[in-house]
Amino acid sequence: MPERAAELGYDGPVIGPEQDFSSVSATLSDLVLERPTPRWWYVGAGISAAGLILFVIACVWTFVGGVGVWGVNIPVAWGFALANYVWWIGIASGGTFISSLFYLIGSDWRNGVNRTAETMTLFAAAAAGMMPILHLGRQGLFYWLFPYSTVMGVWPQFLSPLLWDFFALLCYILNSIVFWYIGLVPDCATLRDRATKRWQQIFYGILALGWRGSARDWHGYKATYLVMAGIMAPMVVSVHSIVGLDFAAGLIGGWHSTQWPPYFFIGALYSGWAVVLALMIPLRRFYSLERIVTERHLDVIAKLMLATGLMLAYCYLLEAMEPFYTGDPTKVTEYLGSVFGHYGATFWARNTLNIFVPQLLWLPLVRRNKIALELISIGIVAGMWIERYNFVVSALAQDYMPSKWGWFGGTFWDWAILIGSAGMAMFGFFAFIRLLPVVSMFEIREIIHKRRGSEASKGNRA
Amino acid sequence: MTGFYGLIGEFRTSGEAAAVARELHEAGFARWDVYGPAPLEDIERATPTRRGIVITAIMFAAAIVGACWGYFLQYWDAVIDFPINVGGRPLNGWPGFIPSAWEICALFTVYCGFFAFLATCRLPRLHQPIFAAPNFERATQDRFFVCVEAADARYDAVRLREIFARHDAVATSEVPA
Amino acid sequence: MTDDPDKSRRERRGPIFWRRIEELADSPDFLERARREFPSFAALAERSVDRRRFLQLTAASMALMGLAACGAEVVPRDRQPYVAQPPGIVPGRSRYFATATALQGYGTGVLVKHEMGRPLKIEGNPDHPASLGATSAIGQASILELYNPFRADTVTRDGAIAPWSAFTTAVIERRRALLASRGRGLALLTGTVTSPTLLAQIGELRREYPALTWYQWEAIDRGRTHAGAQLAYGRALDLVPDFAAADVILAVESDFLESAPGHLRFAREFASRRRAAEVKERMSRLYALESTPTLAGAKADHRLALAPPAIAAAMRRLAGSVGAGPSEWARAAGPHAQTLDAIAADLRRAKGRALVHVGASQEASVHALGAAINHALGAHGQTLAMIDPVAPPPQDGGSLSDLTDAMSRGQVDTLIILADNPVYGAAADLDFTRALRTVPLSIYLGEYADETAEAVHWHVPRTHEYEAWSDVRAFDGTISIQQPQMLPRGERHSAHELLALFSGQITPDGRAIVQEYWQARARDAAVGNFDAYWTDALRAGIVRDTAARRIDIQPRADLARTLESLDGAATRADGLTVLFRPDSYLWDGRFADNGWLQEMGRPLTRLTWDNAALLSPRTARRLGLETADVVEIRLDGRLARAPVWVLPGQADDCVTLPLGYGRRRTGPVGEGVGFNAFELRTRASPWHASGAILRKLDGRHEFAVIQHEGRTLGRDLVREGSLAGFLKNPRFLGYAPSRESLYPSHPYPGIAWAMSINLDACIGCHACVTACQAENNSPVVGRTEVSRNREMHWLRIDRYYEGPLESPELVFQPVPCMQCENAPCEVVCPVHATVHDSQGVNVMVYNRCVGTRFCSNNCPYKVRHFNFFDYSASDPRPRESWNPEVTVRARGVMEKCTYCVQRTRTAMIIADRENRGIRDGEVVTACQQACPTQAIVFGDQNDRHSAVSRRKASPLDYAMLGELNTRPRTTYEALIRNRNPALGDPAEGEHA
């Protein structure tokens, strides 16, 4: 098969032409069912597990010591936790959006990456979901945000953007689980049917729920999935817009602006692309999936990432224009402070990583260099965190009252939470790639079928 | 009864299976189905069903109910049960109720859709009679199967075998009940 | 400073509060502290835990996190009624008792609020001439001092705990010997004494021991004021200025707003002529000449920052100009001539209504010049009165240096120290400590086991002022009886009791001593019914008609000649001039163990938990120094290490060293905070010393500052104008509150609580902030937490600089919660933890708070504070000292100013019980009550006749950040500066 790789270029098909139903089923299932766990997996999962342990320790320390162990203060009452939150939820939203929107518009390359994107969504959303709870002063009472009132007779305050956020995140995580799982059911059936070990048969059998692949079932399946995708696409837009509203609905000079919802969403999409690329490039190499996740995939995503990056650049320009357009001294000071002041380094770091460096993607040479692509993607992921950090912190640090200006600096535990949450998400992802097919098999079969059909019709005409 | 679940034919391509399905439909068979590893258009066209519209309708209804409940929950809590002056805003601050209502709407839609899908497929059901068909595990990999249940009023093993064979069935066998 | 030699010793010595966690983990007694901060976690570390135990503890911590909402949840407690209920005690109702506090020997009347027999809060005594109902920051914090668990409470002999009886035995033995020798070798060292009883007791001792020598010493004394009067009038005098009568005031590094005896009254009088909207063209004008910024300088309409010799020169020029000195003085060349002439002209114009007030730090010659100018301006009898010194100077012994000499010569064999901590505060060139160690028997009566207690044989713990009977005179001579507010804990005794022991009383009783004195005095004065007289004195807090008689006295005839003969103090040209100044709150260090005072931002530097070498921006630039650099100060061969703080408004080439820090031994709060400037202070130059060399050392100092940015950056936070402009157009601010909104306004038909703060009146003294802390159970968070911007004061006083930093004008702006009607904080709270009540107050429900902190983010005024750690639980003050009317906040909840909701609600309940409305003035917030200048007014703005409505009707009324449409209930009256038209706007720069 490698000798046929030459046929697959960056403008080639999204699936190796030699691939058929059997080869796809066999290739992808056997990664999970037959293939012994590779050494790189132990290395990666081990590092992630170390991160996970760090996360658990940091969480326990935060619970026991209180959020005071972080660097948060007055005026900067939100620090890493909120930056992490926005960042993670952005990555998650990007994944869902790629999966749902490109399903709706029928892009066939989407079928090669949607499983990765959705899985990454799940773990990123889980990491995101931890942050708002962790950052509470009294974490144990987070359930007061539920509309639950037995002995107190008090309800939550529904006008608070945080409550919108709570509902948005809760519903989004719950929906993402179903959206991810429903896509897995037919693949689990394949695994069940190919499994030779008893535990595998039972494990995947239960996950497959007894799926038979009946045409009528498929019909209902497609209808459900279509409507779900139709709900999920606007939902992720709303979720990240609400995250933007957490800030935009506030009164803080640097936050009070209508542009944050789209700004945040574009950033989310951007980090979504970057994470998908950053995960897919090593994954297809280590799992030898070059014939299924082709270079065409990478090229398309890289181009889309470049386009999103330009949109983000436009947002950054708007961000720069607004303070001067309004002439509000608070906004001007805050903006200048974030550019040249105490947090200037983060401002320039984010511009470099998110805007300047990705311009290299204009060059096909760079787009086709997987190492460069990987590095740029990782740079964007980091750059997006820095952007969120700069956004959250610098606006708070220099607000209306100069007398109460004050700086924030992350403590060890702040970093532990950030790095630990990444460890947690990555550990989840590593577990996923050993247990479940990394590419949606039945959706690849659909592409193969479609391609065969079109070839056949072409053939007929000829 | 016959003691069999039905008669099953195994096919290499979706086209063959779809052709069988069309013929079965035209012949007026009711209790039959096509099994395959992906939702493919030709089979879909050949297999009449109303499940899609049922599920979509259920999801639409769920969306409406979810949105209304989401709004009402907030309205009742904030206006009727616990009216309190928050920052000088009106009690029924409806623009602020919309985001949560929408999220609840989305939650309802997706979950009702999921459960409706499971219900229409009668899942989860780990044991299915059809699993007893020889080679059926390839239905989720690369082969297509058409099975007519013995309970069908027009069930006629001889005629069915003839139809399957005409469409190049790889194998035809009886599925035990 | 990086390497602190005392640090490890401190760590060993016992609990240190308010440290950061990283430090905790390093120290050997981690467990001890961990137990306090995280009980379950400590238990974990303590035992050798198995996994099961770990899980239990973790689960318990989690559970506690959820359940331990605010303080304890519902924990059934036992109730113990009295066996016999004392009359007057009603559970849940507070009572007030009058007493007085003393500083430098001068008394200020206070009322102590009691709850179920516990003293809880200090208020000013409206009947007392030095208080008029107000208190100072130190006065407010005295209640914390009372409850300080680290005050000494056992007698020690050579550092070892000894019973009181051993001490009395020792005294009785010594007394026998002393009686035989008629008191030879007996020396008494006191601070400034105004207590009539104590004076009488000393008199009695002298009769018994004719050879007794009485020395007097205060680390920070008012000797120069008296010496100045001596120069001017030929005798020591106390001056009683009347700032309400003065149209033009010249403050010469004056302490009349911050620490001069009677300063609370002076501030009230001063402010009564400064609230522009009320007094209009009668507004007084204040000039200030000073080397280091004072509150008076901050409030001045025109201010000159001058080094000490330049102040003397300026005073000579002024004296020459107003006819109080040779007229050639008025023509002498010198800087700022134009300004000084304009001041002189203004003073002359205001003849009879002008006043010069000279601060205690100034040379006697400057005081004499001030007296001459006052005389020439006709101030006597108009704006100034003279009385005999309230504290009579000692007749024989003399100063601390005399005592040191006597000790070194072996002439003292018994020394009784009643003065506060002379070992710490003695002049550096005195070697007092070594001389002290040669005394065969030394006895020290001190509140803390401090540096002096360490150097003496016997340390007897002194009672707090609220634990003992005594009496004290105010700045005008009025006497107050000090009555104890609770029984002293441990073996604490008062000075009266100690001296009585030497008079042969074996079980001295403070009450009896004071009462006997007053009985005798009442007999002499023939007051008739002593009990009524006594009760009235206790109840009113003053003994009536005891104010000193005013003396009509003329300056010495040869005053002019004397002044001429005075040349400026000899100064060395090289180096900087060091200015030793008492700290605003720690004073001479005696309050160093008071967490409230340590953590109160200094009005001008905004520093907490630290002192620093204060330099002017220009001098710092010249020396290549900046804030937080560490320098070595060399003065006459003595060295000190200090961090630098660049202070705009400081005179060039002057370095101010605040005293009172660097305490080696006191309670754990105050030990090792800052550097000890006493180590550079000598007998000859207690206030100013020239020739200091600063050398920059490596390293940076980490300050705990409450305010980082000192300028308004062109924002309309503080609105201001000139008096002339205001009189021309009272509505010059053009401020009109915005009423536009997408939503209809919420109606407030009943009471609408509101507050108005007058920026003209605010002098930045921080009495209100301390009062708020005392009233509202604000915890002390400690140095590290302050440096992380986590201080918990609900009310802060922002200090802004205007104009060039070399000669800035200062503004103080108190910022409590604005109680916005359209509160941005409320809208973002997801759990209804902060909402409005029907009086329009933005209430904070601690027990509902989950701690998202969004409210604080969304507060444009940043007046919300968060319990990042369990500050209240780690505060060492005992449980019984918290105000039971206010929730003690737990970890993880937000808190903020509530307009003293406990006071408003109590008043509303009382009014409601009687089915009547609230009367104006019935509710007074803690800050308002403490404020010496009545800058803060609180009340019902729906009542058109209330004081707050009248204030808000002022054309100067504006809402800070009103453009955000938050509709604050707290508004400000704009600052008005009464500029001398001849001088223009100093904000545009002073050019001499």
Added chain:
Amino acid sequence: MLGVSHQFRRTEGMAAIFSRRANLFVQIGLVLFVLGAVCFLLLIWGVPLMNYNDQVSFTPRQPVPFSHKHHVSGLGIDCRYCHDSVEYASNAGMPPTETCMTCHSQVWTNAAILEPVRRSLAERKPLRWRSVYTLPDYVFFDHSIHIAKGVGCTECHGPIGDMPLTYKATTLYMSWCLACHRNPAPHLRPLQAVFDPHWHRTAATPSGKELMALYHIHPQTLSDCSVCHR
């Protein structure tokens, strides 16, 4: 592509993985899941409302088995005889030992049951009563205003006049407080009846509405947070 097998083993169906019984288990599992979810909801809503949690009828053991029934209903002693600050202070006041002894120095002077009271007086040590009604520290309740506004003792303390031993009669939940603060009318009575443990509404009693007007009660201000939380 190492280890990938294209070989398919022909099998005789997969019935071996799950037997027909598996479906039953799944159904049982589903039912249990739904039941579990319902139970969970019932639990989180119900447990706080259970008597286990609200401790109504909690009757702590007291040093002296004091009977309100005997003293109030039997002897007709007014509440205020012992709880003397109830009309003018937040705290109703617990009687000092001397109050007990005003009578018990004359009657039942040797009763064994009163030994702790006599000992308290003799040793000048207070009696330690167990608290029956305990509010959290962040709730500030004022007896006097309730008395002044016609809220009878029994509204909160239940049939205190008929209690041989004092027990907790109400939940003291915030929702319970709010129920009255939002709608006080049904809980009001004429002032002269406030201390009557057996009072009940009669035809002649003014209506709750009239009493509210009489007492100047405005319920819209009563549910302000700052009424109780400071």
